[in-house]
Amino acid sequence: MKKKDIVLSGIRPTGNLHLGNYYGAIRNFLSMQEDYNCFFFIADVHSLTTHPKPENLHARVKQVLAEYLACGIDPEKATIYIQSDVPEVLEMAIYLNMNAYLGELERTTTFKDKARKQPNNVNAGLLTYPVLMASDIIIHKAKYVPVGKDQEQNLEMARKYARRFNNIYGVDEFVEPQDFTFDGGEPLKVPGLDGSGKMGKSEGNAINLFDEPKEIRKKVMHAVTDSGPSKMNSEMPETVKNLFSLMKLVSDPEVIKQFEESYAKCEIRYGDLKKQLAEDIIDVTKPIRARINEYLADDNYLGRVTKIGAEKGRESASKTLDEVKKIIGFKRFY
Numbered sequence: 001m002k003k004k005d006i007v008l009s010g011i012r013p014t015g016n017l018h019l020g021n022y023y024g025a026i027r028n029f030l031s032m033q034e035d036y037n038c039f040f041f042i043a044d045v046h047s048l049t050t051h052p053k054p055e056n057l058h059a060r061v062k063q064v065l066a067e068y069l070a071c072g073i074d075p076e077k078a079t080i081y082i083q084s085d086v087p088e089v090l091e092m093a094i095y096l097n098m099n100a101y102l103g104e105l106e107r108t109t110t111f112k113d114k115a116r117k118q119p120n121n122v123n124a125g126l127l128t129y130p131v132l133m134a135s136d137i138i139i140h141k142a143k144y145v146p147v148g149k150d151q152e153q154n155l156e157m158a159r160k161y162a163r164r165f166n167n168i169y170g171v172d173e174f175v176e177p178q179d180f181t182f183d184g185g186e187p188l189k190v191p192g193l194d195g196s197g198k199m200g201k202s203e204g205n206a207i208n209l210f211d212e213p214k215e216i217r218k219k220v221m222h223a224v225t226d227s228g229p230s231k232m233n234s235e236m237p238e239t240v241k242n243l244f245s246l247m248k249l250v251s252d253p254e255v256i257k258q259f260e261e262s263y264a265k266c267e268i269r270y271g272d273l274k275k276q277l278a279e280d281i282i283d284v285t286k287p288i289r290a291r292i293n294e295y296l297a298d299d300n301y302l303g304r305v306t307k308i309g310a311e312k313g314r315e316s317a318s319k320t321l322d323e324v325k326k327i328i329g330f331k332r333f334y
């Protein structure tokens with residue numbers, strides 16, 4: 001039965017969720033919570049690689065939690081927890097660390113990227129990030145992991161560590177997790193507004209679910225384009241393609257078709273295109289923003305959700321951890 005298959009995903013509390021997170025990850029969470037046994041968590045331990053200030057950490061976790069709920073993740077259907085509330089994950093990560101090799105960790109693209117971006121803070125947590133992520137996933141024996149395209153390599157590492165543990169100990173303890181999109185398509189990559197490939201929290205090119213309409217209009221109107229097509233049916237530059245990719249997420253297909261036709265005929269006015277895009281984004285985000293505010297004002301409810309989530313998360317994680325400790329050969333004298 002499908003219901004028994006386990007789904008897990010996490011997001012780091014490093015900033016407000018943006019359209020990339022929503023369309024790349026959360027929208028998949030929403031459909032999966034209907035049919036699968038889902039765990040969705042907030043990766044606060046992972047976020048420590050960038051040394052958040054203690055006075056900011058809790059507010060960031062709270063924001064992502066409110067955003068998860070506002071998007072429609074339902075604590076009645078899915079288990080929602082905060083990573084540091086389930087310490088079994090951290091213990092498991094230490095065991096997996098013993099089977100992770102320096103060379104393969106150093107070759108990970110995300111490690112190389114981050115090391116380049118923060119050369120003065122290339123900490124061991126950054127290096128072993130994929131090990132902790134593998135632990136997050138395999139401790140619940142998750143089969144499917146809905147994430148965006150940028151996480152493919154980390155997921156490959158999780159499969160590697162699951163397989164390696166099984167091979168070393170000659171067991172079939174762990175399931176190899178796979179990526180997943182509810183429509184069966186490829187994981188999505190939502191582009192940024194600056195012509196770059198990916199919308200990201202730290203790239204300064206994101207539209208957040210929590211942005212006010214005014215802010216969204218301003219960001220979209222400032223999106224990079226070019227001077228417009230000069231030949232009929234010419235190829236679109238990357239920047240304009242990106243605007244159309246965003247439109248495909250939020251706009252009516254008929255409207256998109258009209259803009260595509262006017263581009264082909266060199267009649268397009270980017271100002272109109274951007275106005276339309278901004279309003280269509282606002283239609284999606286406005287109700288979400290209102291709900292985020294409601295959840296932010298309800299600490300009691302957030303407390304209940306995370307307490308139940310922590311209990312369910314720990315129950316599942318400790319079951320695997322007990323098995324793992326037995327397999328490793330730990331025995332007590334007492």
Ligand code: ADP
Binds near residue numbers: 021188
């Ligand atoms: P960011 O890259 O902005 O820091 P995270 O790394 O916390 O965001 O990503 C959380 C989830 O959102 C992951 O599953 C990731 O794959 C997905 N995601 C982030 N940005 C995008 C994007 N531009 N397109 C598609 N998915 C994305």
Ligand code: TRP
Binds near residue numbers: 011137
């Ligand atoms: N690495 C993911 C990201 O940056 C967040 C994450 C941590 C995660 N642990 C996970 C995602 C486990 C899926 C499963 O977006």
